[in-house]
Amino acid sequence: xxxxxxxxxxxxTGHNGPFLNGxxxxxxxxxxxxxxxxxxxxxxGAPPAADGSSPSLSGTVAPGAEAAISGDRLAAHLxxxxxxxxxxxxxxxxxxxxxxxxxxxxxxxxxxxxxxDAGGWTQAVTLERTQIAGPVTASFAIGGAAWELANAEDxxxxxxHPSGRVDLxxxxxxxxxxxxxAPELDWDDYAGLDVRGxxxxxxxxxPDFETAPxxxxxxxxxxxGRWAYKYIxxxxxxxxxxxxxxxxxxxxxxxxxxxxxxxxxQFDIVRDDAADHHLPVRGWxxxxxxxxLFTDAGLSFDEAKREAQRHGFxxxxxxxxxxxxxxDVERSRITSRNVLGLLRGDARADETVIVSxxxxxxxxxxxxxxxxxxxxxxxxxxTAIASMIEIARVMAEGPRPARSVLFIALTAEExxxxxxxxxxxxxxxxxxxxxxxxxxxxxxxxxxxRDISSWGLGKVSLERxxxxxxxxxxxxxxxxxxxxxxxxxxxxxxxxxxAGVPAITVGPGMDQIDGGVDGGxxxxxxxxxxxxxxxxxxxxxxxxxxxxxxxxxxxLRLVREVAGSAGWPAWDADSEFRGxxxxxxxxxxxx
Numbered sequence: 001x002x003x004x005x006x007x008x009x010x011x012x013t014g015h016n017g018p019f020l021n022g023x024x025x026x027x028x029x030x031x032x033x034x035x036x037x038x039x040x041x042x043x044x045g046a047p048p049a050a051d052g053s054s055p056s057l058s059g060t061v062a063p064g065a066e067a068a069i070s071g072d073r074l075a076a077h078l079x080x081x082x083x084x085x086x087x088x089x090x091x092x093x094x095x096x097x098x099x100x101x102x103x104x105x106x107x108x109x110x111x112x113x114x115x116x117d118a119g120g121w122t123q124a125v126t127l128e129r130t131q132i133a134g135p136v137t138a139s140f141a142i143g144g145a146a147w148e149l150a151n152a153e154d155x156x157x158x159x160x161h162p163s164g165r166v167d168l169x170x171x172x173x174x175x176x177x178x179x180x181x182a183p184e185l186d187w188d189d190y191a192g193l194d195v196r197g198x199x200x201x202x203x204x205x206x207p208d209f210e211t212a213p214x215x216x217x218x219x220x221x222x223x224x225g226r227w228a229y230k231y232i233x234x235x236x237x238x239x240x241x242x243x244x245x246x247x248x249x250x251x252x253x254x255x256x257x258x259x260x261x262x263x264x265x266q267f268d269i270v271r272d273d274a275a276d277h278h279l280p281v282r283g284w285x286x287x288x289x290x291x292x293l294f295t296d297a298g299l300s301f302d303e304a305k306r307e308a309q310r311h312g313f314x315x316x317x318x319x320x321x322x323x324x325x326x327x328d329v330e331r332s333r334i335t336s337r338n339v340l341g342l343l344r345g346d347a348r349a350d351e352t353v354i355v356s357x358x359x360x361x362x363x364x365x366x367x368x369x370x371x372x373x374x375x376x377x378x379x380x381x382x383t384a385i386a387s388m389i390e391i392a393r394v395m396a397e398g399p400r401p402a403r404s405v406l407f408i409a410l411t412a413e414e415x416x417x418x419x420x421x422x423x424x425x426x427x428x429x430x431x432x433x434x435x436x437x438x439x440x441x442x443x444x445x446x447x448x449x450r451d452i453s454s455w456g457l458g459k460v461s462l463e464r465x466x467x468x469x470x471x472x473x474x475x476x477x478x479x480x481x482x483x484x485x486x487x488x489x490x491x492x493x494x495x496x497x498x499a500g501v502p503a504i505t506v507g508p509g510m511d512q513i514d515g516g517v518d519g520g521x522x523x524x525x526x527x528x529x530x531x532x533x534x535x536x537x538x539x540x541x542x543x544x545x546x547x548x549x550x551x552x553x554x555x556l557r558l559v560r561e562v563a564g565s566a567g568w569p570a571w572d573a574d575s576e577f578r579g580x581x582x583x584x585x586x587x588x589x590x591x
Contacts, residue, residue: 090363112341221486357384451509456488
């Protein structure tokens, strides 16, 4: 097993320690609560106006009220959740059973009420499960000469299409730049090209990433830069498949992350339009693989990429190049679970604040160089689940907040935010009276930072509220320094945002007290290169828990501010989610 996970994350998304013998023992070890003197002002308040206006949330929590978070308790939860015994916490595995049981028991020990289906601790999340069965054959052919592609090395394939077996034979290949159609930006990579029944090769991220800021606003990734968008857009056009060219810097993660994600089972919520929504085959290819493909087709990859970055680019066929792929697929329908616990509010119990984080990791994959195959997910995202349990424990000791607080440990985030997407489509508390969704991701164990941050530019009042909470704790708030990674679209809060709920994901800062910003950046880069979605993401007793403890204290303050305030968080005027919020409030009010 690789030793340690010395991580410094700005915002993202290890483990040899004694495993405390079983879930029941863990409940006994950390079931005793610490007394806390926490003050919350509870006032009346109406649901948000349809125009999204939001009174200030500041001043509802007394300074120093969040001092009861225990680093020792956080570490104790991590030893369990990120242990080998939990097998990487993949959905539909024995690891899920242990994880769900543990979180439910910890919620109960914290003093929460069960808030799932039929009065239980869980919400059933039905998912379509797809996994490659047996060998994968794939090849490119140009001018009658074919060359084989090694799956997981040259290419990484997957499918979620309901037809099952993939069997593409000599399907024409086309290059569609970045695979973007954005009418509001006068940009259409597909203009003049019919891609029905063809396989589309596209570039990762946005056209502006490596150029001067243009129509896409510079290096900050937009929704158009995300791989999920590229798949959806090509499927709308009837393509047979998409191959995304992987490059580590614009993708923000190495090939190992791509490979591990594709080799694992794929999941989606149940869709009536699955045959149209999903491509028959999708995947990624290494840049070196793409360079050879373009060269054999008589093109320069670098020149084609430069053309795709310019306005007016037009997609084209890659000469007579074709793609073939064949593999069997095992399909099944599984039920995973969100875990939910409720701290019922005092003055306005029908209003809800969601506190969330995902419990899943990738389970057991291919062994790394040390022979370790368990992707334990200690940083990503056992840290957030530990914090959620601690916040629940401290808040349940009182006093009660005005609004109810719903703690949700979400499933299948790593499969596409599916637990959050399912809850947003099947809410157990109305979204129109859900004041906010405050999500946590990936605390850093590399020592405390002066700052705390959030993912992306959310254009939401919660960002200012987070800043106020940080300042009340004697810290600062930093905006996402890595907007090009597109983290706003890669965490569970995004599913709530799409449904209109003001939402934010909080992550660690970069300015280390010992090491400064340079130290934080270096540790963060090391984590993404060597541990993110890999077996190296393990818990270690050498972790410095001061950082996760301080960050959890800030989130606790933020949650208590929102839950205790009469004001309603709101999207800014130029947010793409403001309209969805206004529509949900209007529908609730019968307007």
